[in-house]
Structure formats: C-alpha cells, structure tokens
Amino acid sequence: MWHLYVAICNDGTLYTGIATNLIRRETEHNTDDKRGARSLRGKRPVKIVYSEVYQTQNEARKREAEIKGWKRKYKLKLIEKA
16 A cells, blocks of 8 residues: 655645655654655654555555645645545
8 A cells, every 4th residue: 555645844845755654754754764855854843644545656656746746725725625
C-alpha cells in the first residue's frame, strides 16, 4: 500500500509526497534522518494533515504529480474536505 500525503509545515507551507508508512515518514521529516526531505529541515515541525491510499507506487506518484500542480487554495480545500 502506498500513501499520498499533504503535510503542513511550521511556516504554513504545504508539502506533498508519497510513502508506505505515514508515521515513519512524518518522523523522518521531523528529525535529522537522512531520508527526510532536505527542503523541510528549516520548516519543522511538519504535520501530515491529509492522505489517500493507493495499491501501487505508480498510482500514488501520478496523484502526487497532479496535486503538486495545484495552487495552494485547491490543496487547502482538499484538506478541509477530509
């Protein structure tokens, strides 16, 4: 199972990614783990606020690319609906 997720950073920015384990991924982003996104290191803490489940990595990546292309206001609406 793959998860698409949207996280909100301490500075209010949104980050979209995919992972197989959301708890582990949030921990990686919030610690100095090498697997955490470098772009988030100055924006901690990071909290995952939205997720969707997919059967394959390919499906999750397609949805990730779609959402990354959205404007912020549409991402916020997606989060609000959850």
